[in-house]
Amino acid sequence: MSERTLEQLEPNLVWQIFKEITKVPRPSKKEGKIRKWVKNWATKNSVKIKEDKTGNLLLSKDAAPGCKKFPTLILQAHLDMVCQKQPNVVIDFEKDPINAFVEGDTVRAEGTSLGADNGIGMAIGLAALITPDLKHGPLEVLLTVDEETGLTGAFALEAGFFSGKYLLNIDSEEVGKITISSAGGGGTDFVFNSKLENKSNHKSIKLTISGLKGGHSGVDIDLPRLNAIKLGIDALLEQQESILLSSLNAGTVRNAIPRDFECIILVPEKKRKNVMKNLKLWRKNTLDIARTSEPGITIDISDVSETHAFNSETTKAVLNLLLDINHGPLTHSKEIVGLVQTSSNLAVVETIEKKISVHVSTRSSVNKELEEVRAKLKEIGKNHGAKVIQDEAYPGWEPKPGAPFLKLVKRIYEEVMDKTIELEAIHGGLECGLFVSLDPELQVTSIGVNIHNAHSPDEYVEIESVGIIWDAVIKIIENMNQLK
Numbered sequence: 504m505s506e507r508t509l510e511q512l513e514p515n516l517v518w519q520i521f522k523e524i525t526k527v528p529r530p531s532k533k534e535g536k537i538r539k540w541v542k543n544w545a546t547k548n549s550v551k552i553k554e555d556k557t558g559n560l561l562l563s564k565d566a567a568p569g570c571k572k573f574p575t576l577i578l579q580a581h582l583d584m585v586c587q588k589q590p591n592v593v594i595d596f597e598k599d600p601i602n603a604f605v606e607g608d609t610v611r612a613e614g615t616s617l618g619a620d621n622g623i624g625m626a627i628g629l630a631a632l633i634t635p636d637l638k639h640g641p642l643e644v645l646l647t648v649d650e651e652t653g654l655t656g657a658f659a660l661e662a663g664f665f666s667g668k669y670l671l672n673i674d675s676e677e678v679g680k681i682t683i684s685s686a687g688g689g690g691t692d693f694v695f696n697s698k699l700e701n702k703s704n705h706k707s708i709k710l711t712i713s714g715l716k717g718g719h720s721g722v723d724i725d726l727p728r729l730n731a732i733k734l735g736i737d738a739l740l741e742q743q744e745s746i747l748l749s750s751l752n753a754g755t756v757r758n759a760i761p762r763d764f765e766c767i768i769l770v771p772e773k774k775r776k777n778v779m780k781n782l783k784l785w786r787k788n789t790l791d792i793a794r795t796s797e798p799g800i801t802i803d804i805s806d807v808s809e810t811h812a813f814n815s816e817t818t819k820a821v822l823n824l825l826l827d828i829n830h831g832p833l834t835h836s837k838e839i840v841g842l843v844q845t846s847s848n849l850a851v852v853e854t855i856e857k858k859i860s861v862h863v864s865t866r867s868s869v870n871k872e873l874e875e876v877r878a879k880l881k882e883i884g885k886n887h888g889a890k891v892i893q894d895e896a897y898p899g900w901e902p903k904p905g906a907p908f909l910k911l912v913k914r915i916y917e918e919v920m921d922k923t924i925e926l927e928a929i930h931g932g933l934e935c936g937l938f939v940s941l942d943p944e945l946q947v948t949s950i951g952v953n954i955h956n957a958h959s960p961d962e963y964v965e966i967e968s969v970g971i972i973w974d975a976v977i978k979i980i981e982n983m984n985q986l987k
């Protein structure tokens with residue numbers, strides 16, 4: 504049997520629109536072409552559309568006859584996609600279409616990411632606007648810019664751009680679950696600007712830790728994994744009276760648990776033997792304990808030939824700052840079992856010439872806790888004489904399990920799937936937190952189709968799951984009169 508084409512799939516309207524979306528380039532931060540396509544689509548289909556100054560779009564449609572009393576429902580998705588390809592594929596993501604095709608029960612793309620994240624969400628939103636004979640109240644479809652690389656569109660959204668009090672985000676990636684909470688986050692940078700001194704009568708030693716599991720700070724922070732920075736400074740703190748820091752580099756990106764650590768220290772010649780002995784003893788003890796949870800760990804201690812180091816004061820300040828910064832989960836949710844509410848990822852240390860900088864990422868679904876932890880970090884930095892720089896945090900989305908909109912969505916979703924739907928909270932960041940921060944009365948809920956390997960060339964979507972979400976969305980629209 505030859506494979507079907509996308510246009511032959513059901514729900515037909517959704518797949519037709521998705522097929523057209525895949526032909527339009529839409530890398531994050533370069534949404535101009537897709538924005539133009541959506542505007543043309545709206546004109547062609549007599550749907551009202553407006554754009555804000557960041558490039559977010561709002562399509563809207565008045566209530567159908569007899570449905571004037573329904574409250575407004577907002578369906579929301581993002582315009583951009585993560586563009587990834589296999590090494591052998593030649594494609595210009597800013598110009599070329601994605602070649603999507605059907606394979607068995609799935610849709611995937613030829614050697615690239617598919618963009619079902621969030622193209623299917625967009626297609627469902629647009630299809631809802633032009634479905635004939637739908638019993639709908641006022642409908643709004645909000646399409647945001649650059650969800651994937653900074654939540655830029657959601658960040659810049661202004662109150663009043665959309666008017667509804669109920670927002671259904673269609674960007675989750677698993678059928679049978681409703682997302683009700685996400686974490687907010689913010690970064691803190693600590694900077695030491697000091698002198699490097701030439702030290703005669705000193706020997707230099709390099710300590711390297713590698714092979715740790717690491718992981719994503721929004722997903723894996725609660726797992727028994729070691730932080731390479733915490734581990735490394737444990738060795739150095741014991742000897743802080745005898746050593747001078749020459750350089751320290753560990754971790755690579757802000758949202759990953761650091762897997763490696765590389766540090767060069769200078770030691771007065773007469774103390775070298777003793778420091779070496781202590782480091783080796785520390786290595787033995789550490790490996791004995793760490794190997795269970797981190798079987799890939801290696802620790803190397805070697806002589807090198809470095810002659811410059813920071814003074815003792817800076818050395819101690821850096822080490823004790825790193826000691827005082829927490830790493831890992833700080834609190835757990837009292838409403839959702841197993842959910843990390845607030846966490847800290849001591850992510851990166853970097854030495855560039857005479858500057859040492861440290862980056863910490865804080866996440867929390869509770870904005871008050873997020874701010875408290877960040878204030879504490881500021882204090883810690885000050886205590887150790889570091890310059891502290893904090894970016895603007897993005898807000899968390901606190902769970903509200905009793906919200907009427909959530910109850911409606913859950914009941915309808917359960918009818919559609921004929922099974923219990925789980926409520927899920929995540930420790931990663933979502934646009935939903937930013938929507939709620941614009942209007943505290945806004946009730947937000949997130950659902951989505953089954954997308955696998957998102958953000959990779961192996962991304963694919965399960966065809967059947969699109970039908971399930973479509974049915975749920977249609978029934979939610981038709982039952983909005985149950986809300987005020």
Ligand SMILES: [Zn+2]
Nearest residue numbers: 620621650674
């Ligand atoms: Zn997405």
